[in-house]
Amino acid sequence: MTRSAFPAAVDATLADYFVARRSAVTEIGADFAEAVAELEWFALRGGKRTRPAFAWTGWLGAGGAASGPAAAAVLRACTALELIQACALVHDDIIDGSRNRRGFPTVHVTFAAQHADRGWSGGAARFGVNTAILLGDLALAWADDMLHGAGLDSAALTRVQPVWSAMRTEVLAGQLMDVFGEAGTDESVRTAMRINRYKTAAYTVERPLHLGAAIAGAPADLIADYRAFGTDIGIAFQLRDDLLGVFGDPAVTGKPSGDDLREGKRTVLLAVALQRADATDPAAAQLLRRSIGTDLDDAAVERLRTLITELGAADDVESRIAELTERGLTTLHRSSATPAAQAELTAMAEAATRRSA
Amino acid sequence: MTRSAFPAAVDATLADYFVARRSAVTEIGADFAEAVAELEWFALRGGKRTRPAFAWTGWLGAGGAASGPAAAAVLRACTALELIQACALVHDDIIDGSRNRRGFPTVHVTFAAQHADRGWSGGAARFGVNTAILLGDLALAWADDMLHGAGLDSAALTRVQPVWSAMRTEVLAGQLMDVFGEAGTDESVRTAMRINRYKTAAYTVERPLHLGAAIAGAPADLIADYRAFGTDIGIAFQLRDDLLGVFGDPAVTGKPSGDDLREGKRTVLLAVALQRADATDPAAAQLLRRSIGTDLDDAAVERLRTLITELGAADDVESRIAELTERGLTTLHRSSATPAAQAELTAMAEAATRRSA
Numbered sequence: 279m280t281r282s283a284f285p286a287a288v289d290a291t292l293a294d295y296f297v298a299r300r301s302a303v304t305e306i307g308a309d310f311a312e313a314v315a316e317l318e319w320f321a322l323r324g325g326k327r328t329r330p331a332f333a334w335t336g337w338l339g340a341g342g343a344a345s346g347p348a349a350a351a352v353l354r355a356c357t358a359l360e361l362i363q364a365c366a367l368v369h370d371d372i373i374d375g376s377r378n379r380r381g382f383p384t385v386h387v388t389f390a391a392q393h394a395d396r397g398w399s400g401g402a403a404r405f406g407v408n409t410a411i412l413l414g415d416l417a418l419a420w421a422d423d424m425l426h427g428a429g430l431d432s433a434a435l436t437r438v439q440p441v442w443s444a445m446r447t448e449v450l451a452g453q454l455m456d457v458f459g460e461a462g463t464d465e466s467v468r469t470a471m472r473i474n475r476y477k478t479a480a481y482t483v484e485r486p487l488h489l490g491a492a493i494a495g496a497p498a499d500l501i502a503d504y505r506a507f508g509t510d511i512g513i514a515f516q517l518r519d520d521l522l523g524v525f526g527d528p529a530v531t532g533k534p535s536g537d538d539l540r541e542g543k544r545t546v547l548l549a550v551a552l553q554r555a556d557a558t559d560p561a562a563a564q565l566l567r568r569s570i571g572t573d574l575d576d577a578a579v580e581r582l583r584t585l586i587t588e589l590g591a592a593d594d595v596e597s598r599i600a601e602l603t604e605r606g607l608t609t610l611h612r613s614s615a616t617p618a619a620q621a622e623l624t625a626m627a628e629a630a631t632r633r634s635a
Numbered sequence: 636m637t638r639s640a641f642p643a644a645v646d647a648t649l650a651d652y653f654v655a656r657r658s659a660v661t662e663i664g665a666d667f668a669e670a671v672a673e674l675e676w677f678a679l680r681g682g683k684r685t686r687p688a689f690a691w692t693g694w695l696g697a698g699g700a701a702s703g704p705a706a707a708a709v710l711r712a713c714t715a716l717e718l719i720q721a722c723a724l725v726h727d728d729i730i731d732g733s734r735n736r737r738g739f740p741t742v743h744v745t746f747a748a749q750h751a752d753r754g755w756s757g758g759a760a761r762f763g764v765n766t767a768i769l770l771g772d773l774a775l776a777w778a779d780d781m782l783h784g785a786g787l788d789s790a791a792l793t794r795v796q797p798v799w800s801a802m803r804t805e806v807l808a809g810q811l812m813d814v815f816g817e818a819g820t821d822e823s824v825r826t827a828m829r830i831n832r833y834k835t836a837a838y839t840v841e842r843p844l845h846l847g848a849a850i851a852g853a854p855a856d857l858i859a860d861y862r863a864f865g866t867d868i869g870i871a872f873q874l875r876d877d878l879l880g881v882f883g884d885p886a887v888t889g890k891p892s893g894d895d896l897r898e899g900k901r902t903v904l905l906a907v908a909l910q911r912a913d914a915t916d917p918a919a920a921q922l923l924r925r926s927i928g929t930d931l932d933d934a935a936v937e938r939l940r941t942l943i944t945e946l947g948a949a950d951d952v953e954s955r956i957a958e959l960t961e962r963g964l965t966t967l968h969r970s971s972a973t974p975a976a977q978a979e980l981t982a983m984a985e986a987a988t989r990r991s992a
Contacts, residue, residue: 302801303804306804306812306833307826309819372765373765373769375761398820408814409811409815412811412814414768415807419804419807423804426800427796432793436789443784444659446776447656447659447660447663450776451660451664453769454766455666457765457766461755461762462753476664
């Protein structure tokens with residue numbers, strides 16, 4: 279399977295999974311079936327399938343055979359990551375109050391609109407949020423069902439379990455620390471980096487690779503190398519995201535320009551800017567603190583962008599991305615992963631850290 | 636282990652589980668550890684441990700030995716149900732906007748208060764809800780970790796997996812249908828019964844018994860009898876809850892009198908009352924529809940209570956409870972469950988269906 283064909287394979291695997299559950303869902307009740315159909319549509323309409331791709335490539339790099347007898351089961355296990363991701367996104371959109379995702383209304387907004395359209399009783403917004411909380415829970419439970427029903431042999435499943443457990447705990451920990459971080463007073467680079475590590479790096483790259491390696495029964499040194507590579511590349515991936523959230527082209531990212539500044543996201547980019555401003559330019563620091571997280575107009579966004587650039591924060595973050603990427607790739611290239619997987623993971627790392635959207 | 640000692644054994648097992656995770660949690664970060672401590676405190680402070688008790692008794696009744704070598708692992712597996720329950724309650728309290736649970740502020744209210752106390756930025760209520768969404772997710776993920784790490788042998792775990800999967804899907808389906816039911820226009824007894832079946836009966840009695848039986852490797856006929864008994868008793872349990880939600884003594888239930896009427900819960904009791912009013916007393920039907928789910932004073936609650944009684948709805952529900960309980964017990968007594976487990980389950984069924992709180 280080529281890299282470009284992989285997302286479609288994940289889509290097909292996910293679609294099959296929803297089909298397999300359909301009769302039991304329909305038997306429970308029509309309202310439930312309607313809610314599940316929305317989850318299915320949400321899960322199928324999107325994403326780059328980054329996490330399954332890292333898991334699958336991790337498995338191949340540890341000796342898995344893409345045309346071997348275990349491949350279909352492994353693909354199902356890797357695809358289960360997309361159901362965790364569905365939970366994470368549906369709940370994150372509630373948490374952030376986001377109205378759009380992947381070019382469509384978010385799940386809670388969709389259900390709120392249905393409520394309003396039908397003239398139902400009670401608050402429409404609340405109905406939307408309540409439905410989305412429960413559908414996110416369902417996606418999390420089904421992720422698990424999909425992993426355990428993937429058809430892995432029991433030894434592989436036993437090896438996978440602690441990785442699966444750690445990954446879910448880490449992403450939820452990262453999200454919780456992010457919620458605390460946005461509310462609280464800790465502006466340190468260290469804390470922002472820690473949130474990146476758990477919310478993004480562990481969840482998006484490190485643990486998916488680890489999962490693939492665990493399925494393959496990889497030796498400890500390859501697992502350690504995958505994890506080190508995954509942590510570096512995963513953090514670099516998030517730092518690129520931070521830069522795009524402030525400097526990205528809305529036409530390419532699909533998000534309003536400067537969105538992170540309006541939302542007041544506690545990114546490493548912002549933490550570095552504040553640290554530098556505190557050291558050299560107290561008035562700039564004050565302006566940043568006063569502006570971030572408020573309803574900025576385009577001119578204000580542009581002023582903040584210029585300020586963050588002049589403080590050297592954007593260059594600082596670019597350097598971090600370059601260093602992390604280089605270190606990650608060095609680890610990868612001295613690892614015992616197969617040459618083909620090394621080449622693939624190198625391309626994926628570069629795509630993740632140099633992207634413009 | 637006697638019935639009265641069982642909840643403490645579950646508490647100790649849960650406490651051990653949180654202790655076992657503590658060092659990994661602390662290593663991730665202080666904010667995360669603080670959030671987990673709240674989840675721990677929530678999970679440990681309460682409940683009758685009904686679900687683990689049914690699972691445990693189901694296991695014993697299918698030949699499990701309370702002092703045998705597998706008992707500790709089985710107790711851990713049964714206790715994992717309490718972490719699903721923690722998720723269900725934490726998310727349900729958000730959904731219902733409940734401020735108190737088990738005599739303490741609910742989790743989202745607790746975090747909102749902390750936010751306010753610390754003078755943090757952003758909305759306190761939103762911080763509380765966001766933290767509680769993520770902590771509920773964590774409880775759901777950890778329930779799974781606890782089950783898979785309980786120490787069951789792999790054959791038992793394989794038997795348990797489909798039961799565990801069905802149970803989680805059913806409770807979430809029941810909750811979703813409940814959210815749809817409260818918003819929508821379906822007032823039928825049939826729909827209210829269906830919600831009971833999935834939200835309460837399957838989740839509280841039927842599947843826990845099934846889980847215990849699956850661990851023990853019970854024969855198909857015992858599983859079928861357990862499930863039939865569990866469905867009947869579980870529905871009767873919820874019908875008792877419906878009656879208590881309208882007629883219960885606040886001093887005993889710990890909930891404000893007539894709470895279900897103020898909240899507009901779509902119970903079977905209400906559905907029966909509406910059905911009867913529609914047939915015999917249109918003015919009463921109108922009054923019920925206009926009043927339910929509004930901010931009723933005590934006199935209005937008392938008037939509705941009288942109306943529901945006069946319509947014969949309370950007696951109707953009492954009859955249903957009696958019939959379901961009798962049928963469930965008949966099934967139990969002709970099953971191949973051990974005599975000790977039959978006696979225990981009979982006592983539990985009576986406690987669940989005749990309680991006053």
